Amino acid sequence: MGELRAKWKVNVYAWLLLLPSLIFLLLFTFYPVWQTVILSFHQADLGSPEPFFNGIDNYKQMLEDDVFWKVLTNNLWFALGTVPTSVALALGMALFANKALRGKGFIRTAYFYPTVVPMIAVANIWLFIYTPEYGALSHVMDWFGKGDMNWLGDQSNVMWAMIFMVIWKEAGYFMIFYLAGLQNISQELYESAAMEGASAWTVFRRVTFPLLMPTTMFVSIIAFTNSFKLVDHLVIMTKGGPDNASNLLLYYIYETAFSFWDQGMASALTIVMVVLLLAVAAVQFFGLDKKIHYN
Amino acid sequence: MAEVELRRISKMYERQQVVNEVSAIIAPGEFFVLVGPSGCGKSTTLRMIAGLEEISAGELLIGGKRVNEVPPSGRNISMVFQNYALYPHLTVKDNILFGLQVRKVSKQDQVKRLEHAAEMLGIAALLNRKPKELSGGQRQRVALGRAIVSQHPICLMDEPLSNLDAKLRGHMRTEIRQLQQELGITMIYVTHDQVEAMTMGDRMMVLRDGEVQQVGRPLDVYNHPANLFVAEFTGAPPMNTTQAVWRSNGAQSGVELSDDPSRRFLPLALGFGPQAGIKDGTPVVLGLRPEALQPLEPGAVADESRSLLVSVQGVEILGSETIVEFKLGDKLWKAKWNGQWPCRRGDLVRVGFALEHVSLFDSQSGKNLAITAGREKGEILRCVQ
Amino acid sequence: MRTVVKSLFSVAMSLALLTGCSSGTSTTGSSQPGQPAQPGTSETKPAGNTELSFFYPVAVGGPLTKIVDGMAEEFNKENPGITVKPVYTGSYQDTTTKIQAAVQGKTPPDVAVMLSTELHTMMDMNAILPLDEFIAKDGGNEYVKDFFPGFLANSQVDGKTYSIPFQRSTIVLYYNKAAFKEVGLDPEKPPATWDEMAEYAAKLTKDGRWGIEIPSSGFTYWMYQALALQNGKNLMTEDGKKVFFDTPENVEALQYWVDLAKKHKAMPEGVIEWATVPSDFLEGKTAMMFHTTGNLTNVKNNAKFDFGVAFLPAKKNYGSPTGGGNFYMFKGTDAKKQEAAWKFIRFMTEPKRAAQWSIDTGYVATRKSAYEEEIMKQYVKDFPAAAVARDQLEYGHAEFSTHNNGKVTKALNDNLQAVLTGKADAAAALKKAQEEADKVLASFNK
Structure with a gap:
């Protein structure tokens, strides 16, 4: 009896300690999610003054919506284009910045600075870089006689232009994680490998890379979620155009919510995005995670 | 042949001399210990031998070739x-096979060497574990396993036992020594622990601030330390020392203990004095190892010149031996006696010592003043079976 | 390390959830990103003072917030019982979003400037007040009639007036007189017809310079609407319930646009960025451009060559849509505040102030009487180009605006861009746009 009481007391204490964060979690995470789920089963657009329940109509409509499929495929290409490259580049830059004897600080800063610049500013910079005729890139392309390439105005170029910019923006950020990861690897391991005469490539393949896997895992997840979260540049650069060629899921949600004022559909799209992100993260965590060495 | 020769090897970092003209010839099959306090340059020397540090000056030869x-x-x-x-x-x-794989040793050979090493080290059951699933001693064995399978004639060890607890350290000392003898390899071993140096090495090199203090067989170094530093570095507890002044007035010569309020005079004749060329009034340091200070029977006739009447400051009874602390001047001395001696703080005891156990060092240079030709050869008592 | 990664991950995920959801939930009214001005912080004014929150966007370059704040201050001085608190709310889009959130949170601003094309959307939301009562009480139709009809067209539905034109623009043709001379064209005779424009543009094109640029990012529908108007009639009905994208005339208009690049090779292919077209013009990279009158001051200040401003060329007739922002008032504010807000609107649109606003910004003065003001007369005399936009207003029409405007406009924009980037042909794309728009508008035509 007394034991039970004591246990209960401990539990109450624990719950009380958790309460503040729990309230915030409920208020700002679970409640909105729940509201979004509910709203996604309602018709709530300009044509319906009072939202009413419409079952899975929003989801059905979504499946028939060409733009939805377009932004979804775009987003997958965008993720496929940005994640591996920016992660690989970050690793390369980290290895280099870690090795460089002279100007270490300068190299790190140079690599890192795109991260510090806000996305809106980055978008403006690159808008200029991509400007046909007299943009910075056009000057370079001029040497190949292609100065009039319309990077953002052409459906087949615009996605590449976006991917390139985002890689430039993100790689430096991921490099920081890799630098931290590299610092964690004991110098002894490299010396031991040197005693055996292992080549730089072997050392990388068999020592550095496997030991950086936790970082790679973490960075890939961040990069992947970012590829769904980063849409600021679209507002500045293309508004998703031409003809949705650069449109992404989150920007489409924004358009649906704040331009079409279709809250039901926007909620349904949000749910799809959240489920998608969770699914990918789950695969990464419960599948790949087992193969990774953690210290 | 796997002879390692260091010819005036030095290491400079920027302007700082970390290792200064270290020379040694390490014979094939020898267990050679580099010992000294931290920062003495022993690890740097080892890393220069390994090739992990560039050699700033001097030459390193392995098997007679400059490397x-x-x-x-x-x-x-x-x-x-x-x-x-x-x-x-x-x-x-x-882990064990990493080096062999890098060097593209044939699969069959790999397996053979692995089995051999695992058997020698008793780690056959651990082969599929990850390092974090191993105890400190097991990890140590795996590291040794790597050295074994490489079949290199020279093995370098950098403080390999410092991460183990005392008991295991003692065990591994023997094991490593045995292994080295079984394999017949040349071992260059770095440690800050003089016990390891004493117990494991065929020869040891004592380093301090990048300078070689003494090279020799452990007991030679112990019995005849080249200088005050080596004397105080070796032995546990280390050698007791005190400031003194050499007095030589005709027939009687000896030291006057400067730290002692009564300025006690100890006549020392044999092997010292004019023979050693010490001038009257030279400041010296007198040294006596703890085990050289033995208790005198209460009834025995006390020879004032070969004994000290001291007041006990502290006692550590270790079971097989007792360490008695007392003050000589302002220095705390320790005496190590066999058996259990239930002394108390404040007890007056008379401790005696033999003349041949007294060491004298130049108080300026720290050099041992008493190394005579006869003793230099060193007579180590053989273990009688 | 594993736990660290896991916790980092969960933080990242919940952030993703938060950002992902906030876009969905802020519209449900559970949060209010738009900060409705909080009344009750009056400093010196006596009790009974009426405070008005006034939301306004800025869409062109220059220190416009200063000018607007200054005007509000002047109003406050002249009206001791009223304090207007101007709140700069970002772009047009941001402003709409903030007002939307405020309306749903039952704290709408008392008065705001929004795109004139928000009319039908705002009516669907039942958010805006018809202004006829105020107009009737305050001198009646004389006031309204003074505004140019092209501007007023976006304010009126079914005989009621819902907004008052304020910062309005229209599209005009800018051309580089030096370039005209260079290729032997008369710099005083800009192209007056489509055929002339195509011909001139081709003539003006050389390495490093295009003949013409018509921007096609963002406001694609607006430029297209100009071409459609020149070939007959507007793209939608006045009540915003029907659109006419796929008529043969409109297909022809789009084909003409595409041909400027494809056939005449006088315009860059693909989508042309709205913001870079004026720079292209100033840099001499294009000899002519379609752009808003809002850029007039910018071009005037920065052009290093002699330039002209002209009507957009005609096919069947001249034509250009208007654009820009109007004053709106909102339901759910108290009567006293509404009175005060109306007073403020009247103040802001007085001819004298409309004239000054036009001179300061390059927007077209919204009232005929503004051009009778002395300062305006002087300005037009010194800079005749300023009058071109006004004169063209005779052929000005309502900017494209329908119910569910965002979605219909996107359907049109997307398909226009598909044609301009060569992924679809004009007739098929416009047919598709028509179908999509019909679907969206179906629920408003019951």
């Missing part, structure tokens, strides 16, 4: 690191 410019892997050397340098993501087996 200053040869990369580590070309020096026929294996190395055991302080933290074992085990790859945390690889199994014990892969």
Whole structure:
């Protein structure tokens, strides 16, 4: 009896300690999610003054919506284009910045600075870089006689232009994680490998890379979620155009919510995005995670 | 042949001299210990031998060939690191075979060497584990396993036992020594622990601030330390010392203890004085090892010149032996007696010593003043079976 | 390390959830990103003082917030019982979003400037007040009639007036007189017809310079609407319930646009960025451009060559849509505040102030009487180009605006861009746009 009481007391204490964060979690995470789920089963657009329940109509409509499929495929290409490259580049830059004897600080800063610049500013910079005729890139392309390439105005170029910019923006950020990861690897391991005469490539393949896997895992997840979260540049650069060629899921949600004022559909799209992100993260965590060495 | 020769090897960092003209010839099959306090340059010397540090000046020869410019892997050397340098993501087996795989040793040969090493070290059951699933001693064995399978004639060890607890350390000392003898390899071993140096080494080199203090067989070094530093570095507890002044007035010569309020005079004749060329009034340091100070029977006739009446400051009874602390001047001395001596603080005891156990050092240079020709050869008592 | 990664991950995920959801939930009214001005912080004014929150966007370059704040201050001085608190709310889009959130949170601003094309959307939301009562009480139709009809067209539905034109623009043709001379064209005779424009543009094109640029990012529908108007009639009905994208005339208009690049090779292919077209013009990279009158001051200040401003060329007739922002008032504010807000609107649109606003910004003065003001007369005399936009207003029409405007406009924009980037042909794309728009508008035509 007394034991039970004591246990209960401990539990109450624990719950009380958790309460503040729990309230915030409920208020700002679970409640909105729940509201979004509910709203996604309602018709709530300009044509319906009072939202009413419409079952899975929003989801059905979504499946028939060409733009939805377009932004979804775009987003997958965008993720496929940005994640591996920016992660690989970050690793390369980290290895280099870690090795460089002279100007270490300068190299790190140079690599890192795109991260510090806000996305809106980055978008403006690159808008200029991509400007046909007299943009910075056009000057370079001029040497190949292609100065009039319309990077953002052409459906087949615009996605590449976006991917390139985002890689430039993100790689430096991921490099920081890799630098931290590299610092964690004991110098002894490299010396031991040197005693055996292992080549730089072997050392990388068999020592550095496997030991950086936790970082790679973490960075890939961040990069992947970012590829769904980063849409600021679209507002500045293309508004998703031409003809949705650069449109992404989150920007489409924004358009649906704040331009079409279709809250039901926007909620349904949000749910799809959240489920998608969770699914990918789950695969990464419960599948790949087992193969990774953690210290 | 796997002879290692250091010819006036030096290491400079920027303007700082870390190792200064260290020379030694290490014979094939020898267990050679580099010992000294931290920062003495012993690890740097070892790393220069390994090829992990560039040699600033001097020459390194292995098997008679200059190898200053040869990369580590070309020096026929294996190395055991302080933290074992085990790859945390690889199994014990892969850790041991890593070097062989890099060097493209045939699969069959790999298996053979692995089995042999695992058997020698008793780690056959651990081969599929990861390092984090091993105890400190087991990790140590895996690191040794790597050195064994490499079959290099020279093995370098950098403080390999410093991460183990005292008991295991004692055990591993014997094991490593045995292993080295079984394999017949040349071992260059770095430690800050003089016990390891004494117990494991065929010869030891004592280093201080990058300078060689003494090279020799452990007991020679122990019995005849070249200088005050070596004397105080070796032995546990280390040698007791006190400031003194050499007095030589005709027939009687000896030292006057400067720290002692009564300025006690100890006549020392044999092997000292004019023979050693010490002038009257020279400040010296007198040294006596703890085990040289033995209690005198209460009833025995006390020879004032070969004994001290002291007041006990503290006692540590260790079971097989007792360490008695007392003050001589302002220095705390320790005496080590066999058996259990239930002394108390404040007891007056008379401790005696034999003249041949007295060491005298130049108080300026710290050099041993008493190393005579006869003693230099050193007579180590053989273990009688 | 594993736990660290896991916790980092969960933080990242919940952030993703938060950002992902906030876009969905802020519209449900559970949060209010738009900060409705909080009344009750009056400093010196006596009790009974009426405070008005006034939301306004800025869409062109220059220190416009200063000018607007200054005007509000002047109003406050002249009207001791009223304090207007101007709140700069970002772009047009941001402003709409903030007002939307405020309306749903039952704290709408008392008065705001929004795109004139928000009319039908705002009516669907039942958010805006018809202004006829105020107009009737305050001198009646004389006031309204003074505004140019092209501007007023976006304010009126079914005989009621819902907004008052304020910062309005229209599209005009800018051309580089030096370039005209260079290729032997008369710099005083800009192209007056489509055929002339195509011909001139081709003539003006050389390496490093295009003949013409018509921007096609963002406001694609607006430029297209100009071409459609020139070939007959507007793209939608006045009540915003029907659109006419796929008529043969409109297909022809789009084909003409595409041909400027494809056939005449006088315009860059693909989508042309709205913001870079004026720079292209100033840099001499294009000899002519379609752009808003809002850029007039910018071009005037920065052009290093002699330039002209002209009507957009005609096919069947001249034509250009208007654009820009109007004053709106909102339901759910108290009567006293509404009175005060109306007073403020009247103040802001007085001819004298409309004239000054036009001179300061390059927007077209919204009232005929503004051009009778002395300062305006002087300005037009010194800079005749300023009058071109006004004169063209005779052929000005309502900017494209329908119910569910965002979605219909996107359907049109997307398909226009598909044609301009060569992924679809004009007739098929416009047919598709028509179908999509019909679907969206179906629920408003019951």
